[in-house]
Amino acid sequence: MQILKPSTKKNINMPSKQVTHIFLFLLLSLISTATFAQFKPYDELKNIKLAYYGKSDILYERLSIDPRIEISLNPDENELDNMDAVFIYDDEINDILLKKIMKYVEKGDLGLVVNLGKHISSAFLSTILDTPVELEHVTQLADEQKLSDTPDPTEMPELSSIKDLKEINYKELKEKLSDEENYGNIVSWAGAKEHPLAKAVAWKSAVQIQEHTSIHFPNHENPDSSIKVLAVMNRKSLKEKENEILLLEKSHGEGKIYVLTPWFKKGNDEERLKHFWSVLIIKNENAYNYTFYNWAYFNWLLNFLVSDASDTDATSFSKWPYAPVPHQREIITLSLSLIFVFIASFASFLWVRKHSRLHPEILDNIRIANYEEVKNQRLAIWKKRMQSPNPVFAFISALQYRLNKLVFGEI
DSSP states (O other): OOOOOOOOOTTTSOOHHHHHHHHHHHHHHHHHHHHHOOOOTTTTSOOEEEEEEESOOHHHHHHTTSTTEEEEESOOGGGGGGOSEEEEESOOOOHHHHHHHHHHHHHTSOEEEEEOOTTOOHHHHHHHHTSOOEEEEEOSSOTTOOOTTSOOGGGSOOOSSHHHHHTOOHHHHHHHSOSGGGGOEEEEEOSOTTSHHHHHSOGGGOOOBOSEEEEEOGGGSOOOTTEEEEEEEEETTTTOSSOEEEEEEEEETTEEEEEEOBOOBOOBOTTGGGSHHHHHHOOOBTOBSHHHHTOTTHHHHHHHHHHHHTTOOOOOTTTOTTSSSOOHHHHHHHHHHHHHHHHHHHHHHHHHHHHHHHOHHHHHHHHHHHHHHHHHHHHHHHHHHHTOSOHHHHHHHHHHHHHHHHHHSOO
16 A cells, blocks of 8 residues: 655645734734724714603613713703704693794704603694694503403413423413404505615514504595604504604794604513513413613614704614624624634644645555545435335435446445
């Protein structure tokens, strides 16, 4: 048997120190990038001073996620001079304050975002939109109503093994659930294709809307061309053809107004979060649009409405630092990780290759010792395939076997 001599080519016998240095350099680069790198896409965008009026601070929490928005709670009318935008959530502010806000909006000094709720009347919204409207409160679940048909969290099955998971009667559990989903509203985009929100948000991913305020214009028409309906929802249980407004935009003089119709309320999450199954199948009691409130685009949508209404540049969803997607830091870290793994794999291959070239007798011994055993195993597999009761599979296996013998000369 001819024994191969070790190769003297430099590209095969790469110095181990050089490979080690490259390996350590990439590792340190990865660690330093993930730890110390700072990317600030907001440096070029100015801060927004926002006046927040609301009977609940549920949306205040979401708006305050971005420190670029400086929020003042319930400021008086004298403080509006220093504000860039106003956010009203389910609160009818006094007439004097509202008139001053609308005056600022008309001049383009303020942007206005209104989120409707059960405490906002038709007259109040008519003043803001400067056109008559009629409001209807759509509530599928009253505050005092409880989901009596849903299973008690303490009676839910325990998961101690995979066997327990397979034995769960999902059909029975589903029948116990409330039919509240039948009252849900499917969300879709209805605005112009060139609007920034048209492609910035995947509207088909929006969860169903339940509790909300339905806006109706007299004679079922929109008499004001300055009002543009951007997003709508359709109540599937009633199979209505008429869409209800989810989001609308109005140009008021030099300023801009946005109106959102869903209601939001957290409810009581304590009991729901105590059990694994209750989190999945039991709706939080007394909550309004809990799933839409936790929709991936929701926080960015609020941020965009405030920014756009105040005539401030808004960043895209993918570049917003607080969006639940990989950002520049994560992308660079992942890229360096892939390069690190590739270099580590290539270095390991070079080391194994170098070792095998220096000791070919070991490889030859392994090849001679195991060749017959491997050959017999392969032959047994091919025979089993060719003896299959499925004639098509047996024919294809036999054809592959013959091709391997013809091309490679062995199995």
